[in-house]
Amino acid sequence: MTAFTLDMSGPFQPGTGATDLGGPNVGGHQPPHWYEQYGMDFGAAEGTLVRAAFDAHVTRYNPHDPAADTPKVYGAQLFMRAPNDMMGGYYTHITDVPAGLTVGSTVARGDPLGTVCRSGPTTTHLHWALVEIIGGAPAGQYQGVDLHEFFLGITGTDTAASVTFPQDGSPPMPGGGAGHPRAFHLAGVRGIQEALTALGYDPGPIDGIDGPRTRAAVSAFQRDQRLAEDGQWGEATHAVMVAALQAKGFLVDGD
Structure with a gap:
């Protein structure tokens, strides 16, 4: 198709x-x-x-x-x-x-x-x-x-x-x-999962649920970016994610 x-x-x-x-x-x-x-x-x-x-x-x-x-x-x-x-x-x-x-x-x-x-x-x-x-x-x-x-x-x-x-x-x-290009919306879990997937990480199903696999994917992203590795979505992780997406030519809604 x-x-x-x-x-x-x-x-x-x-x-x-x-x-x-x-x-x-x-x-x-x-x-x-x-x-x-x-x-x-x-x-x-x-x-x-x-x-x-x-x-x-x-x-x-x-x-x-x-x-x-x-x-x-x-x-x-x-x-x-x-x-x-x-x-x-x-x-x-x-x-x-x-x-x-x-x-x-x-x-x-x-x-x-x-x-x-x-x-x-x-x-x-x-x-x-x-x-x-x-x-x-x-x-x-x-x-x-x-x-x-x-x-x-x-x-x-x-x-x-x-x-x-x-x-x-x-x-x-x-x-x-x-x-x-595609735009990501990082205000919710689903948007974060989609962004992680686009950057090569595996958050599990794109379901909007902040489960163990999503937190593990956030931790992996934080580790690769030399951030504090806690699996939580804070201001520092958000800012680095925005930069990583923009570096690959993606748009980020609101940033």
């Missing part, structure tokens, strides 16, 4: 950040459906504008029926796929979907999809998810992807970054913009 790159941005407009209410495989985000297991819950006030994160065409649309809302299933549901049908997205807990937006409609990155809606005491949020379709729809393999930390970092900004989808089962790779 041939990898491809897609320009993507956060689902809220600049100036509207997201509160992290849970990402893939957390809480109720469980199998078997990718749009549930790989869900990202971005907390935001009722009425917050939701935008398309990438160019797409709508493949399924369930309009909002307030009479049918439950505490967990409520609001409109939008499924869409990229123009090449090799990745897709899902948005729900929204209302006020623009008139005329329906199955077959095309949207450009940044176009309005609706607004965040409320259901009873549930904290208002957008639930959305992304999937890579290896081999392309409809017969390809649907594989949910975890870009939770990446999108938390850029949502509410005017950042538009390129994301490379390898089409070989490996995780998508966020970059710094069309034609730019």
Whole structure:
């Protein structure tokens, strides 16, 4: 399969950040459906504008029926796929979907999809998810992807970054913009694991868990860089990691 790159941005407009209410495989985000297991819950006030994160065409649309809302299933549901049908997205807990937006409609990155809606005491949020379709729809393999930390970092900004989808089962790779090298986000364990892997260390599965293998990989990096070897992620280790990544031509978000 041939990898491809897609320009993507956060689902809220600049100036509207997201509160992290849970990402893939957390809480109720469980199998078997990718749009549930790989869900990202971005907390935001009722009425917050939701935008398309990438160019797409709508493949399924369930309009909002307030009479049918439950505490967990409520609001409109939008499924869409990229123009090449090799990745897709899902948005729900929204209302006020623009008139005329329906199955077959095309949207450009940044176009309005609706607004965040409320259901009873549930904290208002957008639930959305992304999937890579290896081999392309409809017969390809649907594989949910975890870009939770990446999108938390850029949502509410005017950042538009390129994301490379390898089409070989490996995780998508966020970059710094069309034609730019990969960017790493070292604010969370998953980003640190990805950076360690890129530098030749083995943190184990890229799962966002600060387990023994991840700490051992941090220790190995510290040893090679002649830092205090404790397996902990402190300011000194962060600074040296940033320099090591930049020396190899990578970008580091926020540095």
